[in-house]
Amino acid sequence: MHEVTGDRVRRLITDGGKPVLIEILSTGNEFLVKALTGKLPAQKFIEHLLDEWFDPFRDTAQFYKLLKKDKDLHSLLRYTGFHMVGIPDLFEALCWSVIGQQISLAFAYQVKRRFVENFGNSLEFQKRKYYLFPQPAQVAMLHPDQLRSLKLTQRKAEYVIGIARLFSSGSLSKEKILKLGAEDLIREELLTIRGVGEWTANYTMMKALRAMDCVPFGDAGLNNALFRLKQIPKKENRTAVAIFFNNFPGWKTYLVYYLWMRLRDKNGDMDLNSPKP
DNA sequence: TTCCAGGCAGTAG
DNA sequence: CTACTGCATGGA
Numbered sequence: 001m002h003e004v005t006g007d008r009v010r011r012l013i014t015d016g017g018k019p020v021l022i023e024i025l026s027t028g029n030e031f032l033v034k035a036l037t038g039k040l041p042a043q044k045f046i047e048h049l050l051d052e053w054f055d056p057f058r059d060t061a062q063f064y065k066l067l068k069k070d071k072d073l074h075s076l077l078r079y080t081g082f083h084m085v086g087i088p089d090l091f092e093a094l095c096w097s098v099i100g101q102q103i104s105l106a107f108a109y110q111v112k113r114r115f116v117e118n119f120g121n122s123l124e125f126q127k128r129k130y131y132l133f134p135q136p137a138q139v140a141m142l143h144p145d146q147l148r149s150l151k152l153t154q155r156k157a158e159y160v161i162g163i164a165r166l167f168s169s170g171s172l173s174k175e176k177i178l179k180l181g182a183e184d185l186i187r188e189e190l191l192t193i194r195g196v197g198e199w200t201a202n203y204t205m206m207k208a209l210r211a212m213d214c215v216p217f218g219d220a221g222l223n224n225a226l227f228r229l230k231q232i233p234k235k236e237n238r239t240a241v242a243i244f245f246n247n248f249p250g251w252k253t254y255l256v257y258y259l260w261m262r263l264r265d266k267n268g269d270m271d272l273n274s275p276k277p
Numbered sequence: 278t279t280c281c282a283g284g285c286a287g288t289a290g
Numbered sequence: 291c292t293a294c295t296g297c298a299t300g301g302a
Binding site: 279280281282284286287288289290 | 292293294297299300
């Protein structure tokens with residue numbers, strides 16, 4: 001769905017009309033966006049997309065100040081400058097988090113790739129194929145067996161199709177969800193969806209809605225990271241996790257993101273002097 | 278072989 | 291309310 005080379009990324013987008021392949025170049029101070037095929041959507045549309053995707057205007061100074069207060073968290077400061085990558089499309093975010101439930105990330109990526117390549121609209125440019133995430137209306141018509149063959153479980157196949165139906169029928173949309181306002185109300189609403197539990201609701205809210213205080217309780221990776229950094233006594237201790245995060249009001253989501261990055265760096269022996277992003 | 282992955286719904290008590 | 295179980299695959 002997106003292709004990164006050096007300081008630029010290509011991605012197929014649509015504002016409801018014909019899909020357009022765009023290329024975004026980051027200079028460090030600004031994004032330069034151009035259409036490689038077709039016509040670039042309105043400036044407002046592009047600005048909004050970049051906002052939701054890269055969160056460029058977030059002032060993280062306060063967050064780093066909080067990290068500095070705890071010695072055990074100093075290793076997270078090596079990610080200074082990283083802003084959380086979002087998933088602007090709510091349908092995609094929900095599907096992705098359902099797909100990723102309970103399985104390793106590597107496997108989850110494989111499944112998502114198969115899903116996108118089988119059911120997403122695509123466009124070829126310079127001999128490479130670029131995909132949009134599958135549209136709800138199309139997914140709504142699938143039979144669970146079509147998703148099972150991509151290695152989703154029967155349950156997950158039902159969840160994904162069910163979510164697609166909610167979107168294609170119009171009973172669920174990002175606009176409607178945002179209109180609820182308070183994070184608690186949104187979380188409550190998401191939890192009524194079959195296949196969406198606490199983990200998925202929080203993951204979706206942080207990635208698609210940019211809610212700032214989301215903690216995906218129960219997350220295996222998160223628990224591991226906190227245990228390694230000596231922030232919780234045992235790997236599974238919901239209360240300890242909650243207490244830990246309460247020290248970071250307004251930054252819980254970012255802290256989760258940084259902890260996930262920290263986990264990726266294996267044993268934490270990354271060179272602290274490596275260049276910053 | 279067993280255990281665990283960026284969980285959830287359904288059921289029993 | 292909490293505790294338990296089946297789901298399904300793949301890597302360690």
